[in-house]
Amino acid sequence: MHKNRFSKVGYILAIAGSAIGLGNIWKFPYITGANGGGAFVLVFLLAVFSIGISIFLAEIILGKIVKKDAVTTFETLAPKNHKYLKYIGFSFITGVLIISFYPIVIAWILHYIVLSFESLPNSVSSAESYFNNYISFSLASQIFYFSLVFFSIAFIISKGIKEGIEKLNNSLIPALFLIFLFMLLYSFTLDGFSKAFTFMFYPDFENFNTSSILVAVGHAFFCLSVGVATILTYSSSISDDTHILKATVFVVIMDILTAFVSGLIIFSIIFSADASPDKGAGLVFITLPAIFYEMGAAGTVFAIAFFIALAFAAITSAVSMVEPAVMYLIERRGFKRLKATLTICISAYILGLVAILSMSNEFSTYLSFAGKNIFDILDFLTSAILMPLGGIAIALFVGYIMDKEQVKNALKPYMGEILFACWLFVLRYLTPIFIFALMLKEIGILNF
Numbered sequence: 001m002h003k004n005r006f007s008k009v010g011y012i013l014a015i016a017g018s019a020i021g022l023g024n025i026w027k028f029p030y031i032t033g034a035n036g037g038g039a040f041v042l043v044f045l046l047a048v049f050s051i052g053i054s055i056f057l058a059e060i061i062l063g064k065i066v067k068k069d070a071v072t073t074f075e076t077l078a079p080k081n082h083k084y085l086k087y088i089g090f091s092f093i094t095g096v097l098i099i100s101f102y103p104i105v106i107a108w109i110l111h112y113i114v115l116s117f118e119s120l121p122n123s124v125s126s127a128e129s130y131f132n133n134y135i136s137f138s139l140a141s142q143i144f145y146f147s148l149v150f151f152s153i154a155f156i157i158s159k160g161i162k163e164g165i166e167k168l169n170n171s172l173i174p175a176l177f178l179i180f181l182f183m184l185l186y187s188f189t190l191d192g193f194s195k196a197f198t199f200m201f202y203p204d205f206e207n208f209n210t211s212s213i214l215v216a217v218g219h220a221f222f223c224l225s226v227g228v229a230t231i232l233t234y235s236s237s238i239s240d241d242t243h244i245l246k247a248t249v250f251v252v253i254m255d256i257l258t259a260f261v262s263g264l265i266i267f268s269i270i271f272s273a274d275a276s277p278d279k280g281a282g283l284v285f286i287t288l289p290a291i292f293y294e295m296g297a298a299g300t301v302f303a304i305a306f307f308i309a310l311a312f313a314a315i316t317s318a319v320s321m322v323e324p325a326v327m328y329l330i331e332r333r334g335f336k337r338l339k340a341t342l343t344i345c346i347s348a349y350i351l352g353l354v355a356i357l358s359m360s361n362e363f364s365t366y367l368s369f370a371g372k373n374i375f376d377i378l379d380f381l382t383s384a385i386l387m388p389l390g391g392i393a394i395a396l397f398v399g400y401i402m403d404k405e406q407v408k409n410a411l412k413p414y415m416g417e418i419l420f421a422c423w424l425f426v427l428r429y430l431t432p433i434f435i436f437a438l439m440l441k442e443i444g445i446l447n448f
């Protein structure tokens with residue numbers, strides 16, 4: 001038995017740390033910008049509060065009941081002649097794929113922290129060429145920061161649940177909230193704040209189309225870390241007195257609030273400088289740095305605080321992607337924690353290096369497929385396909401295959417009959433129908 005459990009607060013901060021990450025602070029604002037603002041936010045909210053939260057809770061009870069790695073969990077709970085369902089547990093491989101490219105963005109963030117201390121580019125166009133040049137030509141610098149990130153992740157994971165993961169989240173997550181609070185208070189004073197508010201919360205359906213729905217649902221999965229056995233694995237170390245429903249609601253609300261606050265901060269700054277909100281992935285690395293430069297000394301402080309907060313959020317999520325695979329190797333394959341950590345981290349590290357090379361000027365032609373580099377392919381494969389698939393598998397398993405009494409008993413202490421019925425309805429019907437339809441549309445079989 002590996003149990004070494006989280007404390008009550010430690011568990012909540014750990015699942016919050018996993019959920020709150022680049023998805024909220026970096027990706028949410030730019031995809032909101034690209035998909036028309038308020039209407040997108042509305043669909044995202046609906047997805048989070050129906051499908052997202054239901055699968056989140058399903059993963060928690062799976063982890064809590066069996067208290068083992070993901071594969072053992074599905075094997076234990078599957079009916080006798082359906083033990084092959086243990087393969088659902090291998091959804092942790094999606095986490096290993098994400099951890100190969102996610103730290104590349106953390107590497108850029110670390111570079112931008114250093115750059116904020118030195119000097120930021122002085123206009124959007126120079127910031128744009130700076131960022132593009134950095135990705136295309138500065139291989140050594142990217143690999144240096146990328147290696148540093150992996151080394152830190154491996155160090156934390158090798159220390160285990162209490163000494164590594166819990167300690168990390170206990171300090172970084174409150175620090176992140178504090179930095180964000182100050183930045184939000186500052187953005188209230190900016191001219192662009194009210195415009196940012198309207199942009200994010202007024203549903204304008206003009207720039208919104210059906211593929212925005214797919215983006216919103218896929219992003220709900222990504223933001224909540226569901227479908228990759230992360231929440232399940234963390235929950236296998238939950239303490240018995242944790243109120244799982246309260247923990248879920250708290251974490252989901254904090255997760256959304258962080259995304260909203262990040263959007264408000266970024267768009268307030270952008271609208272105050274009359275810049276455009278739809279710069280795509282470059283919003284944080286191109287538009288913002290140029291505006292920070294214009295803001296003078298305050299901008300430098302802001303830039304450093306912002307990138308540090310981003311790094312904190314990202315590292316706590318990154319750690320949570322590795323743990324499910326590590327836990328599997330320890331519990332099913334008899335690895336020692338250090339060996340398991342190194343096996344997973346080194347494999348992901350090598351894949352990540354290839355992804356870095358695939359964006360570089362020198363190697364991009366050899367390492368691109370159908371016009372997409374490996375970074376984009378991994379991003380698309382994991383968040384648009386594998387995470388939703390993992391989510392459906394969990395929903396179907398808990399909704400149809402697991403013993404209903406067992407599911408009910410696991411939730412009875414925390415919710416009444418009606419809420420339970422709603423939750424089951426979402427898992428059984430809404431989730432599969434919705435996600436299948438959207439995925440068929442994505443691969444071109446359905447058209448709406």
Ligand code: PHE
Pocket residue numbers: 018019020021022023024095098222223224225226228230317318320321
């Ligand atoms: N939820 C994290 C984010 O928003 C990403 C993540 C995905 C973390 C899957 C763990 C597992 O950035």
